[in-house]
Amino acid sequence: MKHSCSLPAFAIALALAACASHPPASANAQRPAPGAPQFDAIFQDVMTRYRLPGLALGVIQDGKVVYTRAAGEVVAGSGQKIDNDTLFKIASNSKAMTSGVLARLVDAGKLQWDDPVTKYLPQFKMHDPWVTQNMQVRDLLIHNSGLREGAGDLMLWPEPNLFTRADIISGLQHLKPQRSFRSGYDYDNLMYVVAGEVAASAAGISYEELVQRELFAPLGMTRCQVGEWNLEQVGNVAQPHMRQGDGNTVIRKDDPIVPVITSAAAGGIRCSLNDMLTWMRMWLNPGLKSASGVPWLSSTQRDALWSAQMPMPISKRQRAWDGSRFNAYGYGWRISDVDGVLRVAHTGTLAGMFSAVNLLPEKNSGFVFLINGDGSDARAVLNSLLAKQLTAPEKGQPVAWYADQLEAERASVPAQNRAPDTSTRVPVSASFKQQGIYRDPWFGEVSLCARGDTVDFVAAKSPGLHGRLMQVGERVLVDWYDDSVDAEAWLTFAPVGGSTTLTMNKVDPDADFSYDYEDLAFTRVRACP
Incomplete structure (x- = not known):
């Protein structure tokens, strides 16, 4: 509707x-x-x-x-x-x-606001086929897609990276909505790339x-x-x-x-x-x-x-x-x-x-x-x-x-909404059991493999997302080598069937929404080289 x-x-x-002074x-x-x-x-x-x-x-x-x-x-x-x-x-x-x-x-008569997006981009697909067919040009501009705020922004930033506009259009079908289409406002950058x-x-x-x-x-x-x-x-x-x-x-x-x-x-x-x-x-x-x-x-x-x-x-x-x-x-x-x-x-x-x-x-x-x-x-x-x-x-x-x-x-923010103390962190050992190559359907492959005495997270198409895995109590986070990548991520591993899945979320709940780790869903596809 x-x-x-x-x-x-x-x-x-x-x-x-x-x-x-x-x-x-x-x-x-x-x-x-x-x-x-x-x-x-x-x-x-x-x-x-x-x-x-x-x-x-x-x-x-x-x-x-x-x-x-x-x-x-x-x-x-x-x-x-x-x-x-x-x-x-x-x-x-x-x-x-x-x-x-x-x-x-x-104004020039070359498009209309209520034209379907697929009229201009036949390859355009959202997660829901009905949304694909009913997404209009106007919808691309008003943040009503139903996707999570900042969904898929890791294909845009940090720059430079290797994602193309074709990658974004292809990746949209794998981003799961968090609410119904046109039911509410959630800021969205990818739709503006599509609009362009x-x-x-x-x-x-x-x-x-x-x-x-x-x-x-x-x-x-x-x-x-x-x-x-x-x-x-x-x-x-x-x-x-x-x-x-x-x-x-x-x-x-x-x-x-x-x-x-x-x-x-x-x-x-x-x-x-x-x-x-x-x-x-x-x-x-x-x-x-x-x-x-x-x-x-x-x-x-x-x-x-x-x-x-x-x-x-x-x-x-x-x-x-x-x-x-x-x-x-x-x-x-x-x-x-x-x-x-x-x-x-x-x-x-x-x-x-x-x-x-x-x-x-x-x-x-x-x-x-x-x-x-x-x-x-x-x-x-x-x-x-x-x-x-x-x-x-x-x-x-x-x-x-x-x-x-x-x-x-800032001082009034409840403790549960602040970044936790992670000062006890230590590098995970080179024998870390969850090592391997993992793949997400829209973000592509990342490697979690030993490099010397540590284990590094390396994103194949986003060079800025390169960091070292750190142990904090029973949890594992990735500490990015580039200080300008200012949102660390928790890593959560789970056995599913005969493989292992990896999900991520922000260490600091108030970190910029464009670090949309929560939209990632990795599956281990092979061992480290």
Whole structure:
């Protein structure tokens, strides 16, 4: 049965009315554009408190860019300053670009939102044949597949890996749903990869070519990159960082040739602050016009993208900080309210890269910021505090207040929801009985084999998932060699018939959902070489 909860943005607005000792981070900052001094203070406080390697921020009011500022370095300690043209990974803010390109194809009559996915990808299969036949293009964008949150994300991250988009389409049939199709919201990246391939099929060119042709070129977003590109030729590219002690260390540094990545449609586009501001001003323009004055999208399709398609839960923090009374997902955008003002927004998260885009259409205003470090808390603070400055500045609190609230929130997490103490860990011995080659139907093979005095976990198609097996009491976990892979996994073995099965789950229950170990189901297929 088809489930839809679609409410146009203007109707949402009517409903709301009825509801009646560190060095200064600015030492190498690009000179701020003229703007309200409160933005400078917020920028500086967040940069300093969270010791960010780099931050770029832009604010739009009444359709005009009133403030920009960039500070920090593309690589910590390099001396190469971040500016308004520095490229950042925008992560899941790519989703709105994917849905926008699809909307352009709808405007052009090349596809319809209610077309079956199999019309464009005959090889597409879900676990349930009925879902396969009834999955529409629109369903790919609203997180209603029934799969577990982040299901199959281990085919996307950690990067680089050897999974292709064909692997993802093939692997979907092996991912078992946790709820009925269209019955609820669970964030899903794989469906956006499929959506990108649907768009490519409808257009007759690759996803990367399509984004260049339909988005970057007409809007004049000259710095944005997707697909393969030369790092030195493009230049000025922020690298991701993780915190180590009091400093920031580069992780997953780009190769000289940045390759095409499987996750592009879900989270693989890179853009500069200036280009993101161009993107936002188009959305806030009543005629949806590009810099050249030509409409980029019809108002009908903007209404479709900004319609509430799937209800989302409202967190305690959203209610307390933002005064939110509704929360939903549209096509590539989150639709909610801040102090009674409509917000159309999204965030982006990748290892060492955090971002947020906020549009306040009723105010003709918005903001964007890009971070190239461990910026989870910094993003939470900036997202609420900047929105407050544009909706109800008299209700705003200082950065320290928001930061202290986050600390208190963490301290209140029940013990059973925290990572357990695993400090007694010791390497398993080379005689570990469960050694062997194991296979999962969508993730492929992993080896658990002795290497010298230890036993290593090695994923054949995901080189970043390489670690050492450790004994913690009666349990076994895998400790990844790459520190940027920051979610260890418990391993559970069980005899089934004449073989052995292996399942995995997160050691830290609060680890990022994209480490979807719980979706893996391995069977031992042969002995170690």
